[in-house]
Amino acid sequence: MTGPSTPYNPPTRPIPVIYRDDHLLVVDKPEGLLSVPGRGDHLADCVLSRLAVKYPEVLLCHRLDRDTSGIMIFALTKEGQRKIGRMFEVKRIKKRYIARVWGEVVEEKGTIDLPLIVDWPNRPLQHVNHETGKPAVTDWQRMAREDGTTRMKLMPRTGRSHQLRVHMQQLGHPILGDPFYADGAAQDFPRMMLHAEGLKFEHPITGQVMRLEAPCPF
Structure with a gap:
């Protein structure tokens, strides 16, 4: 498994801003860039530190995996x-992801309900544990089958670490390019094919319904 030893070579291109007002800053995070600093100076470069150069007041609300x-x-x-943190806690923010997964998914849609917890001997990996795992639920929809792979729309109801990645693996269709949960030919892709495409939520200050999107790059 190559994941834990993968060198950190983050992209240098600018981070696109999708929306900004007095209270919120919404961006399109590139793959390969940490959301927050990791341990050690070599992992200091991240979305938060780059945004802080232009927006010194910027504050973290949630994270996406590096890849x-x-x-x-x-x-x-x-x-x-x-207020945004509270909305994530009580699941008032609807999230939509696009993924390409290994194999051709037969069913049109479904729901995965498998509790997850960190796999301590192999951390940061997560695994299914029906005794000690925390609830994790993902709704999914098949979009298209493409040359032995499938494009999927994933709508997590919960926000566990690596939730979509483990759930797709458990479905028998790991996400292409996933350094942790895919193997063999499914891992041999230039990036992990998982993209947070859309968010729907009420603005924490004005109450306006916000529907924001970051176009899928693959």
Whole structure:
């Protein structure tokens, strides 16, 4: 398994801003870039540190895995951060991902309900554990079958670490290019084919319904 030893070579291209107001900053995170700093100076470069150069007041609201691209919400005020954080906790933010997975999925749609917890001997990997795992639920829809792979729309109801990656593996269709949960030919792709495409939520200050998207790059 190559994941834990994969060198950190983050992309240098600018981070696109999707939306900004006095309280929120929404960006399109590139794949290969950490959301927050890792341990050690070699892992200091991240979305948060890059945004802080232009927006010193920027505050973290949630994370995406290093190898996942797509839409991320940051706050520009403490009030915005507190309210967005609470909305994630009570599941009032609807998330939509696009993934390409190994194999041709037969069913049109379904729901995966498998509890997850960290696999301590192999951390940061997660695994299914029906005794100690935390609830994790993912709705999915098949979009298209493409040359032995399938394009999927994934709508997580919960936000566990590596949830979509483990759930797709458990479905028998790991995400292409996943350094942790795919193997063999399924791992041999230039990037992990998982992208956070859309968010729907009420603005934490104004109450306006926000529907924001970051176009899928694959």
